[in-house]
Amino acid sequence: MKIRPLDDRVLVQPLEEIESKTSSGIIIPDTAKEKPRIGVVIAVGTDEDLREKVKEGDKILFAKYGGEEVEIDGKEYRIISRSDIxxxxxx
Amino acid sequence: MKIRPLDDRVLVQPLEEIESKTSSGIIIPDTAKEKPRIGVVIAVGTDEDLREKVKEGDKILFAKYGGEEVEIDGKEYRIISRSDIxxxxxx
Amino acid sequence: MKIRPLDDRVLVQPLEEIESKTSSGIIIPDTAKEKPRIGVVIAVGTDEDLREKVKEGDKILFAKYGGEEVEIDGKEYRIISRSDIxxxxxx
Amino acid sequence: MKIRPLDDRVLVQPLEEIESKTSSGIIIPDTAKEKPRIGVVIAVGTDEDLREKVKEGDKILFAKYGGEEVEIDGKEYRIISRSDIxxxxxx
Amino acid sequence: MKIRPLDDRVLVQPLEEIESKTSSGIIIPDTAKEKPRIGVVIAVGTDEDLREKVKEGDKILFAKYGGEEVEIDGKEYRIISRSDIxxxxxx
Amino acid sequence: MKIRPLDDRVLVQPLEEIESKTSSGIIIPDTAKEKPRIGVVIAVGTDEDLREKVKEGDKILFAKYGGEEVEIDGKEYRIISRSDIxxxxxx
Amino acid sequence: MKIRPLDDRVLVQPLEEIESKTSSGIIIPDTAKEKPRIGVVIAVGTDEDLREKVKEGDKILFAKYGGEEVEIDGKEYRIISRSDIxxxxxx
Incomplete structure (x- = not known):
């Protein structure tokens, strides 16, 4: 079963807080009200320009409350727009 | 009787919550306030670009409160815009 | 006396609730807060692209509160914009 | 003394309620909160596209609260934008 | 000392209420909440299209609260945008 | 140390109220709630069209609350956008 | 580990208040409610036009509350948009 985001969206699997601290050296300060999240891109939408800039497997920093939450086979994913990347x- | 959506809209038949869980492996977590819904595309609007990307029979994930509700021959459908797909x- | 809507508007004669149920098989569920209405297109505006997609005599589904209400020779009509069709x- | 509206505006002389009922067969239902008004176009703005579609002397239906009110030689006129026609x- | 408005603005000298009543035959009814004002154009901005349509010395009708108020050598002027003319x- | 504003901004040194009254003959009436200010352009942004219309050394009239305040070597400056000039x- | 901002964003390392006072001669007055900040550009996004105007290593003045806060290897950075520079x- 494959999810193909439409237009300039991507399907991203958010990394857990701890995971995101260690693996990439990036810590999102608690002070930042809406601290951004880190995740791995699972699928990129149909927008050609976006597909040049962001690839499946990329690790991205995205706006915390961007997009919509979906659960697939028990795991949490988000479908977010380009403007949230x-x-x-x-x- | 056939419904031909205008411009970049589609007519979609939402799948029931249970149906959407089993058939596509996608479960929309209750936690997500406005959890998106799954449905089958019945008709695609007149917008040519949209017709290339979304086809009749496609199963789509769409924003929960998008579009307008209509009932045809006793079944629930929604007419939604591209931005809600x-x-x-x-x- | 003829009404020629300007730009991308149409003059539509809304069908009564009962009429809309029987004739086209479409019932607009009461549950939908702003249930869309059904009507017959009496005149199409001057916008050429719209004139290709919607014709006089077409039966359309339109947003309930779209446009302006006018009464002509005792009958209720609405002048609505393309975005409400x-x-x-x-x- | 001549008024030349700028851009896509027109100078319109609204017809009184009674006048608008008899002469054009159009009655604006009291129920319509913001019932549109009927008037005669006195001058059309400098926008070329608008000048093709609306002429001096045309009788038009326009949004009730559109534009600005001016009184010339004791008579009430309104300067309204294309979007209100x-x-x-x-x- | 010369004021050269930038882009699509004009410098206008508003006529006093009485002046505006007699000289141009235009009376702005008190009933109109935001009754437009009459004034003489002192300088036109750098926007070429506007310079074709409005000239220095033109008498114009403009939205009452448009633009900014400046006093030059003891006289009241306003710098207003095209959309207020x-x-x-x-x- | 040189400040190079980005895009369609300018760096302006506001003239004091008194200075602005005498030198340019322009008095900004206290009645105008958000009375515009006068200042001298210190640097023009990278936007080519703006650089044709506004030059370093020009005296300009700008919207009172436009842009951001910065102090350089003890003097007050503002970085404002074209729309505030x-x-x-x-x- | 390298952060590549997307589109017209930059990664900037804000200079501390004291640092920003001495090194660049710029003092941001406390009176300015949302006083802008000074920082050094660490990485420029993928937008070609922006890359011509702002380079890695540039010192920039940016809107105080612009963008998102991230901490990398214990240091505070911000990812801000062009409109905040x-x-x-x-x-």
């Missing part, structure tokens, strides 16, 4: 993290 | 689900 | 109903 | 009435 | 009055 | 004052 | 400071 802050940066790509290159290890 | 989150993703296409490919089994 | 949800779909064309083909019997 | 609903339709042209052809007797 | 309703019409040009040709005596 | 009302006019250029030519002595 | 006021100026580049050239020593």
């Amino acid at each position: 802050l940066a790509v993290i290159e290890d | 989150l993703a296409v689900i490919e089994d | 949800l779909a064309v109903i083909e019997d | 609903l339709a042209v009435i052809e007797d | 309703l019409a040009v009055i040709e005596d | 009302l006019a250029v004052i030519e002595d | 006021l100026a580049v400071i050239e020593d």
Whole structure:
């Protein structure tokens, strides 16, 4: 079963808080009210320009409350829009 | 009797909560305030770009409160806009 | 006396609730707060693209509170914009 | 003394309620909160596209609260924008 | 000392209420909440399209609360945008 | 140390109220709630169209609360956007 | 580990208040409610036009509450949009 986001959205699997601290060296300060989250891109939408800039497997930093929450086979995913993607993290 | 949505809308038949859990492996967590819904596309609007990306028979994930509710021959349908379509689900 | 809507508007004669139920098989559920209405297009505006997609005599589904109400020769009509037209109903 | 509306506006002389009922067969139902008004176009603005669609002397249906009120030589006129013009009435 | 409005603005010298009543035959009814004002154009901004339609010395009808108030050599002027200019009055 | 505003902004040094009264003959009436201010342009942003219309050294009239306040070497400056620049004052 | 901002964003390391006072001569007056901040650009997004105007290592003045806060290896950074970048400071 494959999810194909429409237009300039991506399907992202958010990393748990601890995971996101250690693996990428990025810690999102608690002080930041709406601290952004880190996750792995599972699928990229149909927008060609976005597909050039963000790839499946990329680790991204995204706005905490962006997009919609879906659960697939027991795991939490989010479908977010391009405007909620802050940066790509290159290890 | 056929419904032809205008512009970038689609006519979708929402799947019941249980149906959407089993058939596509997707469970929409109750925690998500406005959990998106799953449905089958019955008709695609006149917008050519949209017709390339979404086809009759596609199973889609769409924003819970998007569009307008209509009942045809006793069954519930919704007419939603492109911006409410989150993703296409490919089994 | 003829009404020529301007730009992307149409003049529509709403069908009564009962009429809309029987003739087109479409029943608009009372549950839908702003249940859309059904009507017959009397005149299409000057917008060329709209004139390709919606014709005089078409039966359409439109947003309940869209447009302005006018009474002509004792009958109720509405002048609505393209964005309030949800779909064309083909019997 | 001539008023030349700027851009996509028109100068319109609203017809009195009674006048508008008899002459054009159009009655604006009291029920419609913001019932549109009928008037005669006195001058059309400088916008070329608008000048093709609306002419001096046309009888038009316009949004009740659209535009600005001015009194010229003791008579009431309104300067309204294209978006407030609903339709042209052809007797 | 010359004021050169930027972009699609004009510098206008509003006529006093009485002046505006007699000279142009236009009376702005007190009933109109935000009754428009009459004034003489002192300078036109740098926007070429606007300079074709409105000239220095033109008498204009403009939205009462549009733009900013400035006093030059003891006289009241206003710097208003194109969208606040309703019409040009040709005596 | 040089400040290079980005895009369609300018760095302006506001003239004191008294300075602005005498030197340019312009008095901003206290009655105007948000009376515009006068200042000298210190640097113009990277937007080419703006650089044609506003030059370093120009005296300008700008919206009172536009932009951001910065102090450089003990003097007050503001970084404002094009939309806050009302006019250029030519002595 | 490298952060690659997406589209027209930049990753900036804000300078502490004291640092920003001495090194660049710029003092942000306490009176300015939302006083802008100074920082050093660590990475520029994928937007080509922005990459011509702002470079890694540039010192910039940016809107205080712009963007999102992230902490990397114990240091505070912000990911801000182009619209929050006021100026580049050239020593």
